[in-house]
Amino acid sequence: MTGKPESQDEMQSLLGRRIVLGITGSIAAYKSAFLARELTRRGAEVRVVMTPSATEFITPLTLATLVDNPVHSDFTENKEKGTWTNHVELGLWGDLFLIAPCTAQTMSAMVSGACENLLQAVYLSARCTVMIAPAMDVDMFTNAATQNSLYTLRERGVEIIEPASGPLASGLDGMGRLEEPEIITERVEAFFDVSLPLKGKNVVITAGPTQEPIDAVRYIGNRSSGKMGFALAGRLADLGADVVLIAGPVSLPTPPRVQTRIDISTAEELFEATMKVWPKADAGIACAAVADLKPKRATDKKIHKDEFPKTVELEKTPDTLAAMGECKLEGQLLMGFALETNDGLESAMGKLEGKNLDFVVLNTLADDGAGFSHDTNKVTVIKRVGVNTEMRSFELKTKKEVARDLVDMIFQINNEV
Ligand code: CTP
Numbered sequence: 200m201t202g203k204p205e206s207q208d209e210m211q212s213l214l215g216r217r218i219v220l221g222i223t224g225s226i227a228a229y230k231s232a233f234l235a236r237e238l239t240r241r242g243a244e245v246r247v248v249m250t251p252s253a254t255e256f257i258t259p260l261t262l263a264t265l266v267d268n269p270v271h272s273d274f275t276e277n278k279e280k281g282t283w284t285n286h287v288e289l290g291l292w293g294d295l296f297l298i299a300p301c302t303a304q305t306m307s308a309m310v311s312g313a314c315e316n317l318l319q320a321v322y323l324s325a326r327c328t329v330m331i332a333p334a335m336d337v338d339m340f341t342n343a344a345t346q347n348s349l350y351t352l353r354e355r356g357v358e359i360i361e362p363a364s365g366p367l368a369s370g371l372d373g374m375g376r377l378e379e380p381e382i383i384t385e386r387v388e389a390f391f392d393v394s395l396p397l398k399g400k401n402v403v404i405t406a407g408p409t410q411e412p413i414d415a416v417r418y419i420g421n422r423s424s425g426k427m428g429f430a431l432a433g434r435l436a437d438l439g440a441d442v443v444l445i446a447g448p449v450s451l452p453t454p455p456r457v458q459t460r461i462d463i464s465t466a467e468e469l470f471e472a473t474m475k476v477w478p479k480a481d482a483g484i485a486c487a488a489v490a491d492l493k494p495k496r497a498t499d500k501k502i503h504k505d506e507f508p509k510t511v512e513l514e515k516t517p518d519t520l521a522a523m524g525e526c527k528l529e530g531q532l533l534m535g536f537a538l539e540t541n542d543g544l545e546s547a548m549g550k551l552e553g554k555n556l557d558f559v560v561l562n563t564l565a566d567d568g569a570g571f572s573h574d575t576n577k578v579t580v581i582k583r584v585g586v587n588t589e590m591r592s593f594e595l596k597t598k599k600e601v602a603r604d605l606v607d608m609i610f611q612i613n614n615e616v
Contacts, residue, residue: 212388214242215437215455219289219325221298221318222262223305224252226368227334227377232257234299234380235265238387242455246289248272248318250305274317286317290324294437297387298322299360300334300377306348309357328390332360332383337373360386395439396612402440403480404432405473405519407447409466411493413511414502421488422571425449427536428486430602432457438606443480445472447487466490466516473519482532482609485520488571492516524555532609534558541565547581548588557583558609568595576601580608 218238222231231247238245245266249259251273259270275283290296298305298318308319309331322329331352339345340362353359360383363376406428410418425446432444433454443459447469453460461472466489477483492513502508520535527533535556537547540563547561561579568575577595581588593604606612 211242213238213391215433216243216387216391217292217294218243218245218387219293219296219321220245220247220262220266221296221301221305221321222247222249222253222257223298223300223302223318224250224256225300225302225334225377226256227300228253228256230377230380231299232261232265234383235262237380237384239266241384241388243387244268246271246292248289248321250316250318271317274320286320287324290321291326293325293327295327295387295390296322296325296329297332297383298329299332299383301331303333303335303339303342303345303348306331306333306345306352310348310351328356328358328394330358330360330386330390332378333362333375334377335362335375336367336369337371337375340373340375358386358390397435397606397610398439400435400440400482400610401443401476401480402435402482402484403443403445403473403476404428404435404484405445405447405469405487405489406432407449407451408488409447409469409490409516410464411466411490411516412497413494414498414500416501419490419493419513420448421490423447423449423488424571425451426574426598427576427601428484429454430598431484431486431605434599434602434606438610438612443476445469445476445487466493466519470517470519470522474522477523478526478528480531482534483523484534484605484609485523486536487519488538489519490516491518518554520556521554527555532557534560534605534609536560536562538570539563544579544581547579551581551583551588558605560605566595574598578605580605582608 222228235245246268247262247266247270249272254272263270309322314320360378362374363378364374365376366372367375407425408421408423410420412418429451432442436442436456442457444457445461463469463472493516495512495514533556535550535554537550537559539546543561543563547559551559559581562569562576564570566577569577575595576598578601579592581590
């Protein structure tokens with residue numbers, strides 16, 4: 200890629216990716232501004248960490264403006280208030296830690312495990328892939344000590360974007376120029392492209408509540424926010440899956456990369472939409488809080504209070520998950536949810552069997568922070584293993600983290616799960 204991105208697709212190639220951009224003290228730090236702009240233009244969310252000496256080459260304000268996020272360069276966020284920069288949080292936040300430019304000094308610190316500035320602390324805390332783009336004078340670059348650092352870092356899994364050859368700030372000519380921002384961006388795009396373990400997988404997810412009309416203004420519904428299902432859809436799409444998200448009435452934006460969203464309102468509509476796509480899916484996740492009953496006779500006019508019948512006759516809605524289980528094909532994986540008000544293990548097991556599921560996720564309203572109205576959830580997953588079952592209980596986590604755990608479990612991305 201050279202020059203400006205041509206298509207909307209290329210523009211959005213990093214949509215939803217979280218990149219920690221580390222900048223160290225090199226004259227090439229000015230190029231980081233272009234790099235930051237390229238990454239954000241392609242949809243990445245970028246947070247910048249600078250070493251103190253990098254701030255002498257380019258101002259944090261420039262970077263903060265370009266990435267629309269505060270820049271971190273100090274362990275203390277606000278000296279008067281005594282707040283500190285949580286390097287662990289930054290290290291865990293990123294999907295990629297890109298250090299560009301990376302000086303010989305920082306490479307050496309990475310090798311030795313030194314922790315003398317925030318950037319080094321973030322490096323030590325990062326669980327994601329680390330990519331460095333070295334920049335220095337030719338003799339520094341070819342020096343055995345630097346080459347040794349590069350060798351060791353590569354051995355440890357750090358991805359190296361080799362510097363380019365050409366005129367250097369010292370006046371010398373040779374290897375050591377920071378690679379051009381466009382080329383670095385290309386490497387970042389390629390990294391995300393190959394690290395998509397769910398590319399080619401089709402997944403259908405139901406999420407949110409349904410609303411079963413009583414009349415033109417009233418309905419039977421529930422308090423589901425849709426957050427859990429949307430977090431699952433987002434995580435799957437981030438890992439490359441082709442996601443069809445069938446969503447009840449919620450006020451949530453479609454997560455980046457989710458290609459198809461079908462908005463439905465009633466259990467019947469949810470059933471129709473899901474059963475159309477399920478036969479072609481590799482996996483299905485039923486996260487919707489579907490109303491099990493609907494008024495037998497709904498009117499499209501508003502019933503005034505003095506006209507209201509004494510009783511509203513109800514009938515069952517179609518059970519989408521049970522229908523998916525009934526026609527499940529060889530190789531298809533199916534996950535359902537069981538929301539219970541107390542223990543509920545037995546009831547969850549009943550759903551695993553009764554609906555022919557591979558996984559059932561139990562969440563209990565009695566647990567603090569679990570269920571509908573929170574950003575967190577606490578789940579126990581029961582997995583079918585041949586004729587037996589395995590159970591795994593997770594801590595209280597954000598719904599996004601729970602989504603990671605569940606997706607890892609369905610697709611066995613992380614072996615320890
Ligand atoms: N489900 C569905 N269609 C329905 C009802 C439920 O797809 N009409 C799915 C939900 O998305 C969830 C699971 O089935 O994954 C919940 O199972 P269910 O037996 O309906 O649980 P509850 O709604 O809690 O019902 P019960 O009162 O029987 O526990």
